[in-house]
Amino acid sequence: DAKTTQPNSMESNEEEPVHLPCNHSTISGTDYIHWYRQLPSQGPEYVIHGLTSNVNNRMASLAIAEDRKSSTLILHRATLRDAAVYYCILRDRGKHNAGNMLTFGGGTRLMVKP
């Protein structure tokens, strides 16, 4: 799987929007962009994914650059519960077997201040 680069940590104020960036300059045409987060003492949790177009769901929005070499996860109003490590992961849509594993990088630790 292609590699992603994220800032080690970010800070946000409660109730404000948060933009978490991810660079993936070596992304291939068959890679989906997935985001997961890991709250303290819990397993990772799926957030959102996309291929080319921007995506919205109840948790977040995903903005994908036109050249697909970067993306941004947007939390519209950060809450204290959003404090977690956020992982940006590329997954090859051509894989439909047991090899369809997630490759986690270091992620971005998001701290939310009250």
Added chain:
Amino acid sequence: DTAVSQTPKYLVTQMGNDKSIKCEQNLGHDTMYWYKQDSKKFLKIMFSYNNKELIINETVPNRFSPKSPDKAHLNLHINSLELGDSAVYFCASSLRNSNQPQHFGDGTRLSIL
């Protein structure tokens, strides 16, 4: 209802022992996984299992072996435990399509004395 459940939540044991961690999913998924998160918090895939097809991360020692009695279960057996095996182990499941999210359990914290 818990989607992916692991037992036990905590496991403390001595070096050299053999232990197992159980994982069950009630989501109807056809693929299950084991991940290891070490003290530096890096998450690494260990195994992926789908319909009797096992993919093994080549860095995993052969003391670790996954066992799947049926599609809803993927247990992790560890022989001759070593100090370096201390970590949090996460089980996950998904449908095989790469577009489908993986669902994780809450982890098993393994401590080797």
